[in-house]
């Protein structure tokens with residue numbers, strides 16, 4: 001039987017914290033998860049199998065609602081490698097795409113997290129840049145980005161004349 005992906009709610013909170021402590025110790029804490037529920041309640045998803053929480057993920061969006069963020073993603077060890085991580089990306093991209101001004105989605109990833117990187121690349125995310133000491137000294141993170149610009153807008157920019165030609169008076 002396949003895990004069911006659905007929106008998480010506050011009743012799941014304690015199970016989520018327990019799972020995060022097991023999958024990625026010292027990364028998620030109660031305060032952070034509480035804030036995600038307050039700020040982005042519609043952007044938190046869980047995976048359940050026979051009623052058991054086997055994973056969850058969070059997304060957010062900036063105050064201009066143009067840049068979405070994939071914020072946290074974890075799957076219980078014994079359920080990893082079964083596609084749940086990719087389904088979490090899909091669920092969050094689907095939810096973020098409901099924001100009409102959305103232009104891009106970004107995510108911070110450790111360069112050693114090959115499962116995350118492969119999953120992100122399969123949705124078209126590309127490496128943008130490295131943020132040195134992102135989580136403290138030596139804890140660098142790469143930023144991956146997915147453009148959500150409509151194709152015709154991208155084409156329009158691509159064929160526009162260089163900036164120095166815009167004000168040419170003939």
Ligand SMILES: CC(C)(COP(=O)(O)OP(=O)(O)OC[C@H]1O[C@@H](n2cnc3c(N)ncnc32)[C@H](O)[C@@H]1OP(=O)(O)O)[C@@H](O)C(=O)NCCC(=O)NCCS
Nearest residue numbers: 072073074075080081082083084085086114115116118119
């Ligand atoms: C990262 C994580 C969420 C991915 O979830 P998942 O359900 O295991 O991922 P999927 O099964 O959807 O696989 C995603 C891709 O990674 C690949 N993959 C899975 N496990 C892998 C591993 N150990 N090494 C390399 N690639 C791996 C899969 O083959 C797939 O790539 P493909 O489509 O090219 O075949 C999960 O491994 C996890 O919870 N890790 C610990 C917590 C963590 O690091 N979270 C991310 C930072 S917030």
